Amino acid sequence: MHLRFVASAAAFALLSALPALAQTPSFQTTAYQNNLSGSSYGLNGHITADLNGDGLDDFISAVSPSFDAGCTGSFAVTLSKGDGTYAAPVCYDVPSGDAIAFAAADFNRTGNISLIVGTGQGVFYWFMNTGVGVLQYRGVAAGISSAPAGLIAADFNHDGNPDLATIIPGPTSTNVNDLVVFDGNGDGTFSTGPYLYFTLKQPQDIQLGDFDNDNNTDIAVHGYNGSLVLYGDGHSAFSKGTLVGGSPIAYRAVDLSSNGATDLIGTPLPTTSGRGPTTYFKHLDIQYGRTNRTFNEQYVYLKSCTPDYTPPSVADVNGDGINDIIVIEASDCQGNAPWSVNVLPGKGDGTYGPEQVIYQLGTVAFFETHVIRANRDTKPDLMFFQQSPIGPFQDLAQNTTTGNFPKCNPPLYGYDIEVCAPTATTGAASPVTFSFGASNNSLARDIEVWVDGNKIADQLKQAFSNYNFVDTTATLAAGQHHVDVYAKAWDSEVRSTSFDLTVGSNVCPKNGENINICSPILHSTLPSTVTAYARGTGDPSGITRMELWVDGAKRYSTYASDTLKTQVILTPGIHTFTYYEVMASGQILRRDVQASVE
Incomplete structure (x- = not known):
């Protein structure tokens, strides 16, 4: 109705x-002046992704007469410069044909977003990312019998590897089309997965979603007589839903x-x-x-x-x-x-x-x-x-x-969860404030916060593009607690981080196995004056010293003590904190943690 x-x-x-x-x-x-992104070939013919790992969106689009890329090639990549501006496009060629569709994901599990480029001849080429947004052609990833009517990447079978889905458009006499899934092998190669035939007039592009909220990735296909949702079963197979719209409507999922x-x-x-x-x-x-x-x-x-x-x-x-x-x-x-x-x-x-x-x-x-x-x-x-x-x-x-926007920026570089509160595992007072920001490989869905196995927050509202956020508080009893955070994307990608948290005490406890770093928490965001706090594993009488190194330079030492606590002043950026515990027996323990200074 x-x-x-x-x-x-x-x-x-x-x-x-x-x-x-x-x-x-x-x-x-x-x-x-027409040198940021092209607009050809529908929503799958020009996409965004963070190719250079700076936490900001870059543009990938087909080179066409309507887009003045300023370079010669089949498609163009326009990278963010990290300051709200964009560099000039860089063009790449496919071995043959015209680039008309793109899918971005970490296809070879290197931590970098790479690219599958579909052509009008039905060939899909893999371009590997060096990590700074520079692409290298690596070969043919897959192929179909005609020009694709859309291309998308997601983990359709929950094995942790990005897969591909594309549409083989059928003849106008029947309007019977074919959804083809290629299961990713995690190394940039693909195996042919299930097929699904469906009827839709002139399919144009496809989008991801979870339209029934069952945590399996679904696909929406848009055509001239409406849109059709194909529901995923979590094993790369799909079933047809009912046609919606009933007329040509430019939908977004x-x-x-x-x-x-x-x-x-x-x-x-x-x-x-x-x-x-x-x-x-x-x-x-x-x-x-x-x-x-x-x-x-x-x-x-x-x-x-x-x-x-x-x-x-x-x-x-x-x-x-x-x-x-x-x-x-x-x-x-x-x-x-x-x-x-x-x-x-x-x-x-x-x-x-x-x-x-x-x-x-x-x-x-x-x-x-x-x-x-x-x-x-x-x-x-x-x-x-x-x-x-x-x-x-x-x-x-x-x-x-000027509004009440999320308080925690995603990581400065890469795809992970940034921890803005708490930044130390000790000294928390109830109610405890939690603040996280995440960067994903694809469109962000939500962030969940769990304490001691109980979900205390599921933020579905504060997400846009590939980024999601959560700010929440929880009343916790004094003592030790365990915190798990999960950032989810619509393509079934899940990123996580976890840490122990002591409420009502400033004492950094031992963990019995290795150095316990109580400050800073991994991937936390800190002010320029940083508290470095760690506890050793051994009896103080058996410890010669503990050391703190920041970015490869020694900053502080303690002697005959199992506790190291100091403050260091650091410049903005990402820093590596290295803690050493040197035992009288000659044994040396080491733990590292990275954190960002604003």
Whole structure:
């Protein structure tokens, strides 16, 4: 059914009289002269991923006449410079054919995101990442019998290796298509997995999700007569769901309701009958995923109509902890400029406030927004395409809103969980504050915090692009506790970290096996004055000394003591803390931990 929400003038006046609960979003926008990302071949033909491991999104797109990459090749990579700006694109060639689809994942388990490039001839090439965003061609990964209608990477069988899924489009006479899964072997090679035949008119691209919230990755396929969700069984096989939409709708897969089940949100594509006028639409179509593999449909009405192929995006852009909708609208319902990039602020009950214009530029037309992380804060940024009278541009909009955004940045480098609170395993007072930020290989889902085997938090709201966050508190009894943190992505990737925590005592306990580092916690974020605190394993009478080294330089020593505690002043960046325990017997124990200084 369709749920329609219309705000009356009286209701609006009442809402306006209430205290503001969220800031109006604001952005600082920089226009790139068509050298940031291309927009060809649908959502699978231009993607984002953190290729250089700096915790920020990079762009991968096909080189085409509509994209001025400034270099010659089949596809281009535009790397973040780490300061909110981007370097010039670098082009790469495939051995033959045209690059039309991309999938990014750690296909050979090196800790670096590499790339599978699909061509119009149905060949998939593997490009390995050196770790700094430089790609090296390594060979053919897989192949199909025709140009793919989409390409995606995920761990479909829960073996820890990224797999591939692609669509072989069928003839227009039957519209019978073929989903093909290639199971990853963890070394950049693939084995042919299950097939699934399904009927859909002219499939265009595919997206990941978990539409029934069963922790198995599903696939949404978008076509001319609607969208079809293929539900995964956790063993690389899929089954067909029911068709949703019933017409061409530019959908994006998101967890709009923040309940762990992926939803679809889209804009209906304008339609033309014969030589008659084009019909534009003045609403968003939302399909809420349910655990019984059905969908609830909702319309959200707009002030103006949406132009051609402008799938909405979703993120909490105003910092109130509720997802908002980013949508492009034209000034009228005839496709005319000026167009504007708007935010519909979420209210937390499935309804949305009136549009707030965040960017408008004369007669410039906009299309296709993307939520990214462009700088080192926890605010979702935007990238969208524009078509101006002097040619195409890409606009990078960095979020400058003052709101209650997550407090913990993801790691400065690599893909892991950063610990912002607590930063030491001793001295905690109840209620204990926990704050974590994570960087994943693919689209982020949620972060769970467990204490002593009990889940105390599951943050589904504070996630965008490949990054997720959680800030929470817990009342804990005095004594020792064990903390586990899990950061999850929609492709079944799970990252974790764990540590012991002592509440109500500043004493660093022994662990009996090795040096117990009580400060700093692994991958924690610290101020410039860092407390280094560790406890040895042996009887103090048998210990000659304990030493602290930071980044290869000795910083402190204690003698005839099993405890080392000191403070060191460090510059911003990632530092390695090395603790030594030297025994009178000549035995030397060592433990290392890395942490970041802001």
